[in-house]
Structure formats: structure tokens, C-alpha cells
Amino acid sequence: CDGYSVYENIDNIIPVGCWAHARRKFHDALTAQPKKTGKATVALNYIQSLYAIEKKAKSLTPEERQHLRVKKAEPVLQQLHEWLSKSAKTVTPKSKIGVAISYTLNQWEKLRRYLYSGELGIDNNVTERDIRPFTTGRKNWMFSQSVDGADASAVLYSIVMTCRANDINPYLYFQKLFTELPQRDEFADLSDLLPWNAGLEA
Helix, strand or coil: CCCCHHHHHCCCCCCCCCHHHHHHHHHHHHHHCCCCCCHHHHHHHHHHHHHHHHHHHCCCCHHHHHHHHHHHHHHHHHHHHHHHHHHCCCCCCCCHHHHHHHHHHHCHHHHHHHHHCCCCCCCCHHHHHHHHHHHHHCCCCCCCCCHHHHHHHHHHHHHHHHHHHCCECHHHHHHHHHHHHHHCCCCCCCHHHCHHHCCCEC
């Protein structure tokens, strides 16, 4: 996630920082600086190195990915942190580059957490891409008329996007649900109907 402070107060949740958000701030600083070389370029080169490691790790198992990150990415992160700490003393805090450096340093522990598990991504771009249709569409949709209606919409959106994440046609999935659910007892185990177990892969 990004640096939104509310995430720190959710029970049983450990926020993991998103490098795409940090990178975006340095990209904004690069756009604002008169020359295309300077501190923003240095930071972006470090971040690009982290993404290059992720590209190599894409086909690995989670355990192998985590091992590669510790071996290759952690030294880059240490160098970047040293550079950020030094650079923070030489920039104007409210400048674009100052804001980018301050944000990254403030989020540092969260930004490092992807090292701890190969199951974690370096950013949340996949999630943001999946929710974009709803964040852009909500401006044109009518507001929900009740809390129950909003809850129902959230459940439906979640199911559709989970189907997409598992390469399942949502129409076929709902068709299976509406066929199978009426035949199940109220407290029956429904784990076989979860999208990744439904046997409807494209």
C-alpha cells in the first residue's frame, strides 16, 4: 500500500510499502528539475535496479524469490538508504525531490518488508490496475441507497476481480455458483467453490 497512515491502525494487518508509489514521487521530481540529471535520476536508477532483480525473480518459487531478494536487493536497499539519508540534508524539504526523499525515508521499514516473503510483491500495481475501473466509474454511478447495497456491491466486485486474477470467466463462475449453492446445506463447506478451486480456468 501507499503511506496512508490509517493502514497502520488496522488490527492484524502489517502494511507493506509500495515501491511504485515511491518511484512516482521521484519521477515527479525528475519532471520538475531543469536538467534530466541529478538526485531524482540517481534515486530512479536505484529503484530500477530493484525492479531488474524482480524481473529475474518472476519465474522463481516464493522461497527462491525471497532468497534472491536478500542476496541481491538488500545490498541495493542499504546503498539507497545511505544515499537518501545524506541527500535529505542537502535539499529543500518542500521541493519535489525533498518530498520524494522524505516520503521514502518515512516509509522505509514498510518498503523493505517485501524482502521478508517471496509471496509479497514489490508494489501493488496489479491491485491498483484491477480496482481502477471502479475508482474511475464511481463518478458516473449512482450512490448505493443503503449499507446493505454497498456491501452487496463490494462482494460482487471482489468476486469478479478474484475471477479475473485466476483467469476465470466471471459469467461462467456465477453460473456455477447459482447452480451449486441451492443444492448445498446452509453450513456446508464451500471451499470447492472458491474461484481458484472451481475448475473453470480458461
